[in-house]
Structure formats: C-alpha cells, structure tokens
Amino acid sequence: MRLLDYKLPLLLILSIFPEFFALAQDYLDDGLYYYNRGLYYTAAGSFKRAIEDNPQNYRAHFYLANCYMKISEEERNSPTLIRKAIDEYLLALKIYPDFEDALFYLGIAYFKINDFHNASKCFDKVIQLNPKEIAAYYNIGLCFYNLKDFKKAKYYLEKYLVNKKKSDEYTENARALLKKISGENFNNVENEISLGSENIAYPLDYIYMNNITSYFNEDRGRYRKHLGVDIKAPAGALVYAIADGVVTWAWHDGGYGLKVMIDHGSLVTVYAHLSEISVNYGQKVRKGQVIGKVGDTGNATGSHLHFEVIKDGKYVDPLNFLGLR
Numbered sequence: 001m002r003l004l005d006y007k008l009p010l011l012l013i014l015s016i017f018p019e020f021f022a023l024a025q026d027y028l029d030d031g032l033y034y035y036n037r038g039l040y041y042t043a044a045g046s047f048k049r050a051i052e053d054n055p056q057n058y059r060a061h062f063y064l065a066n067c068y069m070k071i072s073e074e075e076r077n078s079p080t081l082i083r084k085a086i087d088e089y090l091l092a093l094k095i096y097p098d099f100e101d102a103l104f105y106l107g108i109a110y111f112k113i114n115d116f117h118n119a120s121k122c123f124d125k126v127i128q129l130n131p132k133e134i135a136a137y138y139n140i141g142l143c144f145y146n147l148k149d150f151k152k153a154k155y156y157l158e159k160y161l162v163n164k165k166k167s168d169e170y171t172e173n174a175r176a177l178l179k180k181i182s183g184e185n186f187n188n189v190e191n192e193i194s195l196g197s198e199n200i201a202y203p204l205d206y207i208y209m210n211n212i213t214s215y216f217n218e219d220r221g222r223y224r225k226h227l228g229v230d231i232k233a234p235a236g237a238l239v240y241a242i243a244d245g246v247v248t249w250a251w252h253d254g255g256y257g258l259k260v261m262i263d264h265g266s267l268v269t270v271y272a273h274l275s276e277i278s279v280n281y282g283q284k285v286r287k288g289q290v291i292g293k294v295g296d297t298g299n300a301t302g303s304h305l306h307f308e309v310i311k312d313g314k315y316v317d318p319l320n321f322l323g324l325r
Helices: 008-016 018-035 040-053 058-074 079-095 100-112 116-129 134-146 150-163 169-183
Strands: 212-214 229-232 238-240 245-252 258-263 267-277 290-294 304-311 314-316
Touching: 018 040, 018 058, 040 058, 058 079, 058 100, 079 100, 100 116, 100 134, 116 134, 134 150, 134 169, 150 169, 245 267, 258 290
Parallel strands: none
Antiparallel strands: 212 229, 229 304, 238 290, 245 258, 258 267, 267 290, 267 304, 304 314
C-alpha cells in the first residue's frame, strides 16, 4: 500500500518551528534508511528518537509499529511485540485518524492476536476511506469467518473475488471458504477437550521426553518466553491434528515458517516449522488426520516440530496437556 504524505496541520507546525522539527525529520529519514534495508532494531531506535523530538510525528509512530511487527515475525509472532505495535498504530491514528496504512496494518496486528472484532473494524474503516483497496475485503471476510458471521464473510469474500483481477493463493482461499460456507454448518467443535483427555492424539507418531529440545516458558531472551515445546523429529515425519477442529491458519508465518493453526472449539493448537502443509484454511479436520510434515522452515535450528496449545485464550504447557508430565 502507498504511504500517505504529511497533511496540512503538521505542515503548518513545521513552518512555524522548522528548526525544532528538522532533527526529528533527520531521525525519521535515518529510520527509513535502516527500515528499507531490513535493519529493524536499528530503525526502531531512530524512530523512537524522532518521536522524542516530535511526539506528533505520526509517520514515526507508524514505522516504529511496523518495526515491532517485523521483529515479532522473527520472534514467532510475539504477542508482547504485536501489542507494542498496536499501541504505536493507535498513537499514529490519534494524530491522524484517517491514516489508511496505519488502519490496515493495525487490522493485521489485531488479527494476529485473534482479536477479529477489532481487526474487522479497522478493515471496515479502510474500505470506507478507499473502496478500491480490495485486500481489505479479503481480510475483513476472514475476520467475519473467524467470528462465525458467515453471512458477512460471504458478502466480503464475494466482493473481493469480483474486484480481484488475477488468480492467486488468496483467491483460491476465498473460493474454498465460500464453498465451505455454502455447503456446511460451521459451528465450533462442541466436544470439550481437557488436559490428558483420551479425546486427543499425539501430533507425532512418537514423543519421548528425551526428544524435547525446548520446553514451555523456557527463557529465550529478549522479549518473551517460549510459548510451546520443540519436539525433535526427522524431516518429513508426519504431523497429525490432535483433535477434531477447523483450520484457521495454513501458510507461512514469519519466524514460525510454514504453520498450521487449528481451532478445536475449547482450545487452539499450533504446529510450526513444517516442510509441507497438507490442509487448507477453513478445512475441517479429524483427530489423527495428517496436516503436514516436519521441517525446519522459519527461524529453526534443525528439523523439529514447534507445538503450542492455547486454552481459553492462554498458552498452556503442551506436555501437561498431552499427559507427559
């Protein structure tokens, strides 16, 4: 998406106090230099300095938020970093409420932490500002799909397909979701799944304590603790859904590499660093169904499965959940 230029209020301020804001502009330019070269930590420092010198610099807030989002991808979508990004996007929008790019990426940030309600509000505002921004139709369609509002999901996904000129993985996903919406009843899985439940399967053919290479809540430094467990396994080993559910993510996701996320109704499971994905977004899966293969995509050192369990919105120790502790 194109970045918007400074608007009149800030231009007037700059004209009145040009020397005061020249330094902030220098920091912004430095930040953009590093940002465009993928040096996001260094860029973030420059954007912070620009904000210190001029708290009304909404572009600095916007790019600082983008830095947090980029760094979060290296940290397996760290919720802490994503929330920092959300705070900066909101500050940019407080200064400039119709900043279309900030609204769009704020929606993406909310989506990544499963706040589909607020994400949908962001994409709706983008559409109001720019009805030709077709990516917003796709994204808001996914939001309503995850919110189980299939009538609205159908409306926006159809609008997306009408306006999309070329076929790609997103048009295929949209068509697949529309087919699912039309042909099936998408209620959440009703069977309650509990810790150590017999209703679950292992995500791999075998899991022993001596092939757990990284544990839940293990301190990984920098921004957050480990949100799952890493299970050493040979490349190409089959990965299974632990219970019945609906696939809510089935593509690459930054540091996670190829990732599958499944909504089981009472909980969500995540399978990352896959070499291959065998399911599609929106697909219903059964306990023990193959969903992919072990790999080392994303930020991975060696072939393994990164496995997470999220129950009632909180990460829990997968080993306790699997009855291995």
